[in-house]
Amino acid sequence: MATKEATNGSNTTNGECKITRPPPTPSPLRFSKFFQANLRILVTGGAGFIGSHLVDKLMENEKNEVIVADNYFTGSKDNLKKWIGHPRFELIRHDVTEPLLVEVDQIYHLACPASPIFYKYNPVKTIKTNVMGTMNMLGLAKRVGARILLTSTSEVYGDPLEHPQTEEYWGNVNPIGVRSCYDEGKRVAETLMFDYHRQHGIEIRIARIFNTYGPRMNIDDGRVVSNFIAQALRGEPLTVQKPGTQTRSFCYVSDMVNGLIKLMEGPSTGPINIGNPGEFTMLELAENVKELINPEIELKMVENTPDDPRQRKPNITKAKEILGWEPKVTLREGLPLMEEDFRQRLAIPKKGAI
Numbered sequence: 001m002a003t004k005e006a007t008n009g010s011n012t013t014n015g016e017c018k019i020t021r022p023p024p025t026p027s028p029l030r031f032s033k034f035f036q037a038n039l040r041i042l043v044t045g046g047a048g049f050i051g052s053h054l055v056d057k058l059m060e061n062e063k064n065e066v067i068v069a070d071n072y073f074t075g076s077k078d079n080l081k082k083w084i085g086h087p088r089f090e091l092i093r094h095d096v097t098e099p100l101l102v103e104v105d106q107i108y109h110l111a112c113p114a115s116p117i118f119y120k121y122n123p124v125k126t127i128k129t130n131v132m133g134t135m136n137m138l139g140l141a142k143r144v145g146a147r148i149l150l151t152s153t154s155e156v157y158g159d160p161l162e163h164p165q166t167e168e169y170w171g172n173v174n175p176i177g178v179r180s181c182y183d184e185g186k187r188v189a190e191t192l193m194f195d196y197h198r199q200h201g202i203e204i205r206i207a208r209i210f211n212t213y214g215p216r217m218n219i220d221d222g223r224v225v226s227n228f229i230a231q232a233l234r235g236e237p238l239t240v241q242k243p244g245t246q247t248r249s250f251c252y253v254s255d256m257v258n259g260l261i262k263l264m265e266g267p268s269t270g271p272i273n274i275g276n277p278g279e280f281t282m283l284e285l286a287e288n289v290k291e292l293i294n295p296e297i298e299l300k301m302v303e304n305t306p307d308d309p310r311q312r313k314p315n316i317t318k319a320k321e322i323l324g325w326e327p328k329v330t331l332r333e334g335l336p337l338m339e340e341d342f343r344q345r346l347a348i349p350k351k352g353a354i
């Protein structure tokens with residue numbers, strides 16, 4: 001399987017994508033004897049939830065030099081505080097809708113608000129971030145010969161008519177709805193990645209990320225796991241959107257980060273689904289959180305938001321076969337780790353703890 005999608009070679013899901021030019025020459029810095037690190041890596045959106053965990057993992061490798069570019073819209077310097085001042089780390093306040101000039105070998109392009117509350121707050125900015133931001137990062141990749149990975153999303157499948165979703169499925173997306181700035185924005189970002197790949201030979205990687213959870217998620221950002229945990233800790237009812245039978249699959253952030261790095265290092269352009277196929281209804285998730293944090297808490301059914309997909313579950317056959325990746329952390333193992341982080345940030349100690 002892996003050989004079918006050779007590095008920078010013809011792609012992928014339907015065999016139609018052929019590159020027409022050789023890849024650009026890598027940055028001369030790669031070969032400089034003064035260049036101490038093996039790899040200089042840019043992480044856009046690196047101050048956010050997934051980005052900051054990715055930075056932690058990349059920084060573990062002493063051969064890596066990591067540059068984060070972030071406008072702090074939904075991210076925070078606090079997520080990176082242990083690296084600020086480190087000789088192999090650099091943090092730049094930068095909005096990806098503007099061009100950026102840095103000499104790098106790899107670009108993990110994550111910059112984009114991921115929670116509906118934030119991406120709907122300024123939808124025009126969201127689509128600009130997806131389209132102009134991705135063009136700017138592809139322009140940079142072209143100039144310096146870097147490999148670029150885009151964190152796309154399961155939202156490109158919209159309200160899917162196929163279940164579970166394979167990478168070949170083209171999706172069922174509303175182009176003019178309130179979520180479209182994000183869903184369609186990511187779809188255009190994927191298109192741009194493949195156009196730069198075919199036209200300019202850029203080495204691309206596309207990850208289609210399914211719901212991810214873990215420490216450092218924004219509290220009160222409206223995403224279901226963070227919502228339930230914060231509500232349970234505060235002793236508030238867990239607000240389950242109707243009908244409660246809609247499903248999601250939740251991937252713990254350390255699994256996600258390992259998947260992204262394997263994709264970047266691996267042979268395939270993707271798109272590749274990265275997520276946990278364990279599927280839960282919203283009611284089941286609420287019951288799990290209730291049992292873990294406060295069995296006395298109530299569940300309250302509330303109206304749903306428009307275009308909320310009814311079911312979401314990744315088919316991860318490609319990730320398994322091509323990347324040798326599959327998630328390891330179950331929801332029952334991951335939720336307590338997130339509870340601990342939220343308790344610290346909300347200053348709500350566990351009963352009986354000093």
Ligand SMILES: NC(=O)c1ccc[n+]([C@@H]2O[C@H](COP(=O)([O-])OP(=O)(O)OC[C@H]3O[C@@H](n4cnc5c(N)ncnc54)[C@H](O)[C@@H]3O)[C@@H](O)[C@H]2O)c1
Binds near residue numbers: 048218
């Ligand atoms: N968390 C998930 O469940 C999930 C699911 C699917 C896809 N994704 C994708 O993964 C990526 C990271 O998601 P996350 O959950 O860490 O979200 P996040 O909101 O915590 O992180 C996004 C980061 O991007 C930064 N950012 C936003 N707009 C920017 C801009 N114009 N210029 C520079 N920086 C900007 C934010 O400040 C933040 O630090 C996003 O691309 C998202 O679409 C996440």
